[in-house]
Amino acid sequence: MNENLSFYSLYSKYKNLDFSTYFKKVNDDEIINSFNKRSLNPDNLLALLSVKAENYIETMAQKAKDLSLQHFGRAILLYTPLYLSNYCINECLYCGFNSKVKFKRKKLSLEEVEKEATFIAKTGLQHILILTGESEQITPLSYIKECIQLLKKYFTSISIEIFPLKTNEYKELVALGVDGLTIYQEVYDEKIYSQVHLKGPKKDYAHRLDTAQRAGDAKMRTINIGALLGLGDWRKEAFFMLLHAKYLQDLYPEIEISVSLPRLRPQVKNFKAISKVSDKNIVQIITAARIFLPRLGITLSTRENSSLRDNLLPLGITKISAGSTTAVGGHINSKEKDVQFEIADQRDVATIRRMLLAKGYQPVLKDWVGV
Amino acid sequence: MKDSLTLAGKEINNRLFIGTGKFPSKEILKKVLAQAQSEVVTVALRRIDLESKEDNILDFIPKNCQILTNTSGARTAKEAIRIARLAKACGCGDWIKLEVISDNKYLLPDNLETIEATKVLASEGFKIFAYMSPDLSVAKKLIQVKATAIMPLGSPIGSKRGVKTKELVKILIKEIDAPIIVDAGIGYPSEAAECMELGCSAVLVNTAIATAKDPVEMAVSFDLAVKAGRLACRNVNQETSEFAKASSPLTGFLRDE
Numbered sequence: 127m128n129e130n131l132s133f134y135s136l137y138s139k140y141k142n143l144d145f146s147t148y149f150k151k152v153n154d155d156e157i158i159n160s161f162n163k164r165s166l167n168p169d170n171l172l173a174l175l176s177v178k179a180e181n182y183i184e185t186m187a188q189k190a191k192d193l194s195l196q197h198f199g200r201a202i203l204l205y206t207p208l209y210l211s212n213y214c215i216n217e218c219l220y221c222g223f224n225s226k227v228k229f230k231r232k233k234l235s236l237e238e239v240e241k242e243a244t245f246i247a248k249t250g251l252q253h254i255l256i257l258t259g260e261s262e263q264i265t266p267l268s269y270i271k272e273c274i275q276l277l278k279k280y281f282t283s284i285s286i287e288i289f290p291l292k293t294n295e296y297k298e299l300v301a302l303g304v305d306g307l308t309i310y311q312e313v314y315d316e317k318i319y320s321q322v323h324l325k326g327p328k329k330d331y332a333h334r335l336d337t338a339q340r341a342g343d344a345k346m347r348t349i350n351i352g353a354l355l356g357l358g359d360w361r362k363e364a365f366f367m368l369l370h371a372k373y374l375q376d377l378y379p380e381i382e383i384s385v386s387l388p389r390l391r392p393q394v395k396n397f398k399a400i401s402k403v404s405d406k407n408i409v410q411i412i413t414a415a416r417i418f419l420p421r422l423g424i425t426l427s428t429r430e431n432s433s434l435r436d437n438l439l440p441l442g443i444t445k446i447s448a449g450s451t452t453a454v455g456g457h458i459n460s461k462e463k464d465v466q467f468e469i470a471d472q473r474d475v476a477t478i479r480r481m482l483l484a485k486g487y488q489p490v491l492k493d494w495v496g497v
Numbered sequence: 498m499k500d501s502l503t504l505a506g507k508e509i510n511n512r513l514f515i516g517t518g519k520f521p522s523k524e525i526l527k528k529v530l531a532q533a534q535s536e537v538v539t540v541a542l543r544r545i546d547l548e549s550k551e552d553n554i555l556d557f558i559p560k561n562c563q564i565l566t567n568t569s570g571a572r573t574a575k576e577a578i579r580i581a582r583l584a585k586a587c588g589c590g591d592w593i594k595l596e597v598i599s600d601n602k603y604l605l606p607d608n609l610e611t612i613e614a615t616k617v618l619a620s621e622g623f624k625i626f627a628y629m630s631p632d633l634s635v636a637k638k639l640i641q642v643k644a645t646a647i648m649p650l651g652s653p654i655g656s657k658r659g660v661k662t663k664e665l666v667k668i669l670i671k672e673i674d675a676p677i678i679v680d681a682g683i684g685y686p687s688e689a690a691e692c693m694e695l696g697c698s699a700v701l702v703n704t705a706i707a708t709a710k711d712p713v714e715m716a717v718s719f720d721l722a723v724k725a726g727r728l729a730c731r732n733v734n735q736e737t738s739e740f741a742k743a744s745s746p747l748t749g750f751l752r753d754e
Contacts, residue, residue, distance in 0.1 A: 195708040197655050199519020250552060282546075347570075380572045380599040421602055486521040492546040494570065495580060 132336055133373050137314065137366060140168070145362050152176040161189050166418050171368055174414035175361045183409060187441055190416035194442040197420050201488045203445040204478065205253035205285070208242055209454045210234050210273055212464065214259025216326030218312070219397050220357065220390060222452075222466045223259040225326065229464045232454040233264055239273050242457045243280040249449055249475035252282040252492040255308060257466075260289035260327060267295060271302060278303050283494040285348065289327070290337040296344030303496055307341040309334070310352035310386065314366035318358045318400065338374055347494075348382040349374060350425055355411075356390030356399030364411045368418055375419065384423025384445065387411055391429050391467040405434055409441065416442035428471040435471055436481060448478035500727065502698050504537075504676060505592065505624040505645050507563060511536045512693065513723040514565070514678065515716065516703025518544065519655075523557040525712055530559055533716035538562045539594050539701065541569035542584045555589075565626060567594035574613035581618050593618060594648065594680075596628045604654040608635045612642060619643035628680055631665035636673050647673060648680040648701065651692070655704045657684030660692055670696040686715075686722030693726025694733070 152172070157179045160170035173179060174186065211233035214223040234242065246254065254277060258265045270288060277284055285306030286299065296307070313319050316331055323329045338349050351370055353363040367385055374383045387408060390399045408430075415422055426435055426443045428450040435446065450469050453462035473481070479489040502509045514537040520526040530538060538558050545566075546553055558564065566584040571577035574597060581593045595618070597610040606628050612635065615625045624645040629635055631649035639647055649666050652658035659682060660666065670677050676698035683689050689700045702719055709715035 196657060196704065199655075199704060199707050200521040201519055250549060252546065375602055379602055382601055421604075483522050488520055488522050490544065491549070491552060493543050495543045495583060 131377075132332070132339070133370050134332055134335055136369060136373055137335070140366070140369070141316070145172075145359065145365075148172060149176040149178070149361065152178055154178065154181075157182055161186055161417050168365075168369060171414060171418045172365060174417060175365055175410065177361075179414075180406065180410060183406065183413070186413040186417065187409065190413035190442045191440045193416050193420045194440065194444075198444050200486055201490045202439065202443065202482055203253060203490045203493050204251060204448050204475065205255055205283075205445065206246055206249075206251050206447055206449050206457075206475070207255045207257055207287075207452065208239075208246065208277075209257050209452060209456065209466070210239065210270070211258045211261070211265045212454050212466065213261040213264040214326075216260050216328040217324040218326075218328060219322045219324065220312075220354065222464070232464070233269075234273075234455060236272060236276060238455060238458075239276055242455065243277055245457045246449070247280040250479075250491050251448070251475060253285070253494070254281045254283070255285045255287055255306070255447075257287045258289070262289070267291070267298075271299070274299070274302050274304060278496075282492050282496065285350070290334055291340070293340040293343045296341045296346060300344050300346055305346065305494060305496070306348040306350065307338070307346045308350040308352070308386070309337045309341070310354060310388070311335060311367070311370070312352075312354045313357040314353060314363055314370075315358040322357060338370075339377070342374060342378040342381055346381065348384065348423070349378075350384045350386055350423070352386035352388055352425075354388050354390060355403045355408075356401060359401050360403045360407055360411070364414065368415055368422075371415075371422055372419055375422070382423055384425055385415060386425045386427060388427060388429050391470070408434075408438065412438060412441045412443070428469040429467065431470040432473055432481075436485065439482075439485060439487060446478070448473065449475040500731070502676065509536050509563070509699070511720070511723075512699040512727055513689070513716075513720050514539065514680075514699055514701040515706065516567075516701055517541075517554065517558075518569075519704055519707035520712060521707070523552075523554060526554075526707075527557040527559075528713050529706060529716040530557075530562060532713050533720040535716075535720075536562055537565055537699070539565045539567050539703075540589075541567050542580050542587070542589065543570045545587065545589065547587055563592060564590055565592045565594045566590065567628075568596050568614075569598075571597050571614075572599045573597065573607075574610040574617070577610070577614040578617050581614075581623055582621075585623070591622060592624045592626070592645075594626045594628060595644075606630055606650070608632060611635075612638050615639055615644050616642040619645075626678065631662045631669055633665075633668055633672055636669050640673060640675050644675065646676040646678050646698070648678045650681040651679045651688070652682030654681040656682055657705060658682055659684055659688045663691075663695070666692070666697070667695055686718045689719055690722040690726035690729070693723055694729045696730050699723075 156173045160173040287308040353367040423444045425445045452466040456462045482489045515535045566589045568577040568580040628648045651660035678699045679692045680701040
């Protein structure tokens with residue numbers, strides 16, 4: 127990676143900005159001007175994320191819908207997560223896999239991976255996202271590679287959401303057939319980041335921040351970033367996440383960049399969201415994202431309930447998960463209770479497909495061919 | 498009166514080509530193709546799932562349609578070549594809409610990589626329909642390396658901005674001895690008619706049909722517009738001069754000696 131080039135320098139430019147004072151100054155003209163422009167700058171994005179912009183939420187939604195139709199049409203890609211292991215050496219206060227949480231840890235054997243894969247493949251899904259906690263000892267890269275080799279028999283597209291790797295390791299995975307990386311910064315606010323990540327390699331803010339770029343240098347085909355909404359002030363977090371997305375789009379025009387907007391779900395007792403994020407807030411983030419970056423992918427997971435997910439679809443969602451579980455081995459054994467977080471939309475793939483068609487969207491199960 | 502277009506030895510009677518990527522459902526796509534009577538249909542190999550019993554897009558395309566497989570997702574000539582070969586091996590035929598895009602922001606094609614891929618694929622017998630940013634020298638090179646047709650963009654994919662590259666497309670029509678098919682950017686039937694009136698051999702439309710309130714009606718209206726434009730092309734006196742005429746000639750002083 128080019129050491130001189132990092133999103134951190136752009137983050138630093140804005141990190142001391144007094145967001146609440148800035149937002150108070152935003153006036154109606156600036157908001158209207160922002161959603162009418164063809165090419166938006168960071169100030170325009172701030173205007174769209176301001177408190178006052180909530181008065182324009184319907185106009186923003188209409189604009190976002192038009193832009194989404196224009197750029198993505200009426201097709202939505204489906205995928206499902208496959209958890210390989212929940213062993214983790216990190217202590218992240220908000221996560222069910224926190225190393226301090228006592229429960230019987232599990233790692234899938236290759237036979238078990240194959241069973242899960244067979245089950246998922248039967249639903250027709252061709253895109254899969256594999257996940258692990260961070261434990262180089264128990265789930266080393268060699269184990270993940272074995273799983274990938276096996277999963278290639280069942281799926282067209284394999285994305286990973288695992289611990290951050292080095293550029294050459296990403297290159298190895300790309301060569302093996304991995305085409306997507308999901309990596310959430312979780313929280314862009316550095317102070318909060320250090321407060322919620324107590325121990326483990328994940329504590330290194332800058333290393334995590336540059337992960338997307340290391341994968342980009344390794345020529346990963348798609349990169350999905352995200353902020354765990356609720357950990358910090360969501361307006362600020364959404365701003366940095368979208369600025370990060372733009373930074374990556376500009377740096378790697380050949381890579382498809384997308385974002386996720388996960389809201390904190392109950393998974394750990396005694397951990398409460400620092401900031402509340404309402405449904406209206408989610409709508410504002412999605413519409414601002416679409417208007418700011420018209421070709422950005424937006425992924426919506428089953429953390430959100432079915433009725434909200436259905437309503438958010440036309441605003442700019444390009445990819446949704448279906449038939450999800452956040453438990454290791456959870457596709458085969460749906461009673462598995464040791465989950466990373468609780469999911470709110472329990473619908474299976476067939477139900478999601480029917481819902482999409484009824485709403486005028488084509489469920490896309492395959493949108494890649496390994497070359 | 499018959500006015501067919503011959504592409505790679507095949508007679509095509511409908512000059513509206515339809516892209517399949519953005520439709521609300523495969524059933525609607527099927528109706529659109531039936532109503533518009535399109536004969537050439539592009540499908541991205543990345544979307545084709547041959548193993549799926551209920552979800553194979555090819556099952557929704559009438560058998561008499563010519564499939565033009567596109568290489569969507571290819572970022573380099575090398576990737577496009579692999580996708581084209583794979584398409585052929587999958588039984589999708591050898592008509593390829595060559596799309597090499599290394600820019601996800603504007604989805605603009607990479608002309609140099611496109612020439613490179615055309616050279617290799619055409620020599621292997623593929624019929625190459627090269628999607629490109631309109632440029633005369635690139636088009637000439639594409640023809641030299643045996644492209645079947647040139648597909649200049651009207652404006653970026655999905656932008657529905659119309660034929661912003663009109664002047665460049667007109668030059669291609671005039672100078673290139675191969676079918677010119679405008680692909681991308683056509684948002685309204687009137688723009689499709691205009692392309693045909695200028696002398697394009699065909700047009701390719703996806704977003705404008707797929708995202709219309711009623712895609713079937715929109716497809717029919719595009720079909721009519723393409724037919725109207727084609728008829729006009731055959732009957733208007735085309736030439737308004739493309740060449741500059743200087744108002745004060747520099748050689749006016751020359752006398753016969």
